[in-house]
Amino acid sequence: MPESTVSFNRHRCDFAVFPQECVASVIHSGQFLPLFLHVEFAATCSMTNARCPISNDVSRAADILRSGGLVAFGTETVYGLGANALNEQAVARVFEAKDRPHFDPLIVHIADRKWLDRLAEQLSPAAKLLADEFWPGPLTLVLPKKEIVPDLVTSGLPSVAIRMPNHPLALELLTLVDLPIAAPSANPFGKISPTTAQHVLDNLGDRIDFILDGGPCDVGVESTVVLMTEDRPRILRHGGVTQEQLEAVIGPVEFHSSEFNEEISNSDSHAVAGDASQGTPSGAVAPGMLAQHYSPTTPLVLASEASDASVSGKRVGLLRLSKSSTVGDDFPELAAVETLSDDGDLRIAAAEFFAALRRLDSSGLDLILAESFPEEGLGRALNDRLRRACHQ
Numbered sequence: 001m002p003e004s005t006v007s008f009n010r011h012r013c014d015f016a017v018f019p020q021e022c023v024a025s026v027i028h029s030g031q032f033l034p035l036f037l038h039v040e041f042a043a044t045c046s047m048t049n050a051r052c053p054i055s056n057d058v059s060r061a062a063d064i065l066r067s068g069g070l071v072a073f074g075t076e077t078v079y080g081l082g083a084n085a086l087n088e089q090a091v092a093r094v095f096e097a098k099d100r101p102h103f104d105p106l107i108v109h110i111a112d113r114k115w116l117d118r119l120a121e122q123l124s125p126a127a128k129l130l131a132d133e134f135w136p137g138p139l140t141l142v143l144p145k146k147e148i149v150p151d152l153v154t155s156g157l158p159s160v161a162i163r164m165p166n167h168p169l170a171l172e173l174l175t176l177v178d179l180p181i182a183a184p185s186a187n188p189f190g191k192i193s194p195t196t197a198q199h200v201l202d203n204l205g206d207r208i209d210f211i212l213d214g215g216p217c218d219v220g221v222e223s224t225v226v227l228m229t230e231d232r233p234r235i236l237r238h239g240g241v242t243q244e245q246l247e248a249v250i251g252p253v254e255f256h257s258s259e260f261n262e263e264i265s266n267s268d269s270h271a272v273a274g275d276a277s278q279g280t281p282s283g284a285v286a287p288g289m290l291a292q293h294y295s296p297t298t299p300l301v302l303a304s305e306a307s308d309a310s311v312s313g314k315r316v317g318l319l320r321l322s323k324s325s326t327v328g329d330d331f332p333e334l335a336a337v338e339t340l341s342d343d344g345d346l347r348i349a350a351a352e353f354f355a356a357l358r359r360l361d362s363s364g365l366d367l368i369l370a371e372s373f374p375e376e377g378l379g380r381a382l383n384d385r386l387r388r389a390c391h392q
């Protein structure tokens with residue numbers, strides 16, 4: 001290697017602000033080459049252009065949000081990609097960073113109920129019961145919106161989705177910034193959701209301003225989304241609060257079937273994307289529930305639907321619920337196995353699910369087989385993610 005000189009450049013001040021980010025430059029063969037080193041993360045960072053600072057500095061994160069920047073932050077469900085929900089330019093950057101179609105509205109995160117009154121019309125008795133019972137927590141309520149919420153956030157819908165996350169650092173951030181924060185999951189649109197700061201760094205590190213590291217997410221699947229704008233509540237997305245838990249508080253709750261959205265995702269989904277003035281396709285109450293989502297790059301199929309022929313000659317990996325699962329017995333030549341929980345505990349399985357799928361996806365496999373979950377409790381949310389991840 002020719003002789004090189006290493007020197008810190010003008011970014012030295014960043015070093016003082018973010019102790020874990022050290023930005024250096026290399027003068028190599030007379031050329032000036034910037035070199036970005038994340039000292040704490042250098043060993044594990046899998047993207048060379050991931051230059052976004054990571055820390056647990058809440059004040060720094062709040063400053064960035066206040067000035068219209070994008071901050072990914074940990075919640076109890078998955079990492080969110082946050083922006084000031086009242087700043088349309090900041091919200092537009094969220095859609096851009098994720099390559100998210102504009103027909104898919106964002107969840108607004110709050111820590112203080114005063115924002116609920118400012119953003120949404122008065123709560124129905126059922127909505128109030130649910131907020132009282134499950135907030136802070138993995139429940140999102142879709143409520144009639146007030147004028148103050150930009151159309152860009154709601155994709156032109158007359159409703160706004162609101163949630164109060166149950167994560168100490170996220171709540172501290174929301175309290176400090178004292179703004180409603182629009183935050184979809186911090187993954188490129190349609191891809192596997194992030195449950196660690198490293199996942200966000202790997203996927204969006206070169207597109208966002210800061211990652212507030214809240215550690216690995218405890219719940220591991222997204223919030224349950226419940227539509228509260230009609231006479232009867234409807235679950236639009238299964239998630240961290242189970243249907244059983246909801247029904248124990250407000251009685252029977254239907255699940256919204258997403259056949260309509262299947263049609264959208266089977267056509268060219270980006271054909272209906274555009275600015276918020278285009279709104280959502282008429283009749284879509286759950287515009288984001290597309291048949292294909294959470295997708296690994298490696299083809300994924302349900303183990304129950306795989307045949308000898310479909311695995312023959314391939315490097316195959318298996319995602320299974322527990323050590324006692326027999327699903328792998330039919331496929332003896334497995335190149336990798338991820339077990340979500342020793343004894344099939346669905347809460348542990350949910351917390352591990354996305355990270356395990358990512359590990360399999362980066363194991364150089366030709367095919368991933370996955371075991372279905374019992375269709376109860378968190379198993380419903382996991383089966384939903386699995387079905388969409390399998391959809392080609």
Ligand code: TXA
Nearest residue numbers: 077079080105106159160161184185222223285287288
């Ligand atoms: O746990 C979560 O909910 C995470 C964390 C970051 O809070 N967020 C999350 O956001 O999963 P996202 O954007 O990946 O999913 C939000 C879902 C989308 O499917 C979207 O279509 C739906 O909520 N949604 C948002 N606003 C809506 C509205 N007004 N009406 C119907 N669905 C809405």
Ligand code: MG
Nearest residue numbers: 184185193222
């Ligand atoms: Mg998402």
